[in-house]
Amino acid sequence: MVLDIYERCNADDGCRERWQRWELHRHIMNCILSERIFSAVKIKDAVVLGAGRCEDIDLKFLLDHVQSLTLVDYDYNSMEKALERQELSVEEKEKIILKGNIEFTGFYNKDFIDNVIAKIKMKENPATVMQFVMERLNSAASNVKELLDNQEYSLVISGAVHSQLIVPYTEIAAIDNEYRDVMMSEAGNIANILAENYNKVVASLVKKDGWLFSYFDVMELSERNNTLSYEGFINGLMAQNEYEKIDEFFVQTGGVAGARHGYKHLCELAEKYMTYNKSWIWNFRDNKKYYVHSICFRKV
Numbered sequence: 001m002v003l004d005i006y007e008r009c010n011a012d013d014g015c016r017e018r019w020q021r022w023e024l025h026r027h028i029m030n031c032i033l034s035e036r037i038f039s040a041v042k043i044k045d046a047v048v049l050g051a052g053r054c055e056d057i058d059l060k061f062l063l064d065h066v067q068s069l070t071l072v073d074y075d076y077n078s079m080e081k082a083l084e085r086q087e088l089s090v091e092e093k094e095k096i097i098l099k100g101n102i103e104f105t106g107f108y109n110k111d112f113i114d115n116v117i118a119k120i121k122m123k124e125n126p127a128t129v130m131q132f133v134m135e136r137l138n139s140a141a142s143n144v145k146e147l148l149d150n151q152e153y154s155l156v157i158s159g160a161v162h163s164q165l166i167v168p169y170t171e172i173a174a175i176d177n178e179y180r181d182v183m184m185s186e187a188g189n190i191a192n193i194l195a196e197n198y199n200k201v202v203a204s205l206v207k208k209d210g211w212l213f214s215y216f217d218v219m220e221l222s223e224r225n226n227t228l229s230y231e232g233f234i235n236g237l238m239a240q241n242e243y244e245k246i247d248e249f250f251v252q253t254g255g256v257a258g259a260r261h262g263y264k265h266l267c268e269l270a271e272k273y274m275t276y277n278k279s280w281i282w283n284f285r286d287n288k289k290y291y292v293h294s295i296c297f298r299k300v
């Protein structure tokens, strides 16, 4: 089952270490939410998409400012465990609604996954397999809104999801070496289309006058990429508000598929609103960091 990749990815046991390491990351987001949103309004209903292990979400902080909080992810179990780890009180838990087994893009249904895998196992021509994939991509429609009972929210939060939407596809591509190259050559393009479709879903969940906050892991700084040493250089440019120079630099070194494009596309969708954009470096794990873009706006 390919979609259980999300549960498998979320299942490692470094939670305690990550919770400490990601403190600054959560703090930056809490400051944005406080300054931009919570200082002005009390939020009735909020939703977090891609809540997962909730390690980037300070649930107690959020619950202090909202009347109800819906957490959504394909992986239900990780969210349930997160409520225990963050030691929520009974009253806090009562404000939370968990929605699992929800796939955001509509691209990956069981029939589609079974069919692609069958085609690969039957050694169908790779070009025909890709044609099947692209047809599916063009006709797929997300049903997230219906699965959330057509509810709209006063605050919608999405964190580091855009980069993950391609993951099941890459799992399928890895099944057979003969198909891997041709499938992976389209992965960036598919990731970008999934990111655009996801943006539309996220935006459609925001009430009129409601808020949207999303962050994107647009660039990996890692040993693997040989880019860890650029952190100081990037911090220097951020201190001077030279964000375009950072982006130019990343165009040369590449970026995270889905995330870069998803950010750009959401900025375009939000053009008519007053947006607040902030970037920072997310200390993800030993030898791996992400340069993060975020956007926050009110859908007035």
Ligand SMILES: C[S@@+](CC[C@H](N)C(=O)[O-])C[C@H]1O[C@@H](n2cnc3c(N)ncnc32)[C@H](O)[C@@H]1O
Pocket (backbone or CB within 6 Å): 006, 007, 010, 049, 050, 051, 052, 053, 054, 055, 056, 057, 073, 074, 075, 102, 103, 104, 105, 159, 160, 161, 164, 165
């Ligand atoms: C990188 S994590 C975000 C961090 C997460 N909030 C945490 O602290 O653990 C992305 C989350 O989005 C979920 N996700 C990614 N793609 C998804 C999809 N297509 N449908 C539903 N959930 C998805 C994953 O299960 C994962 O929990």
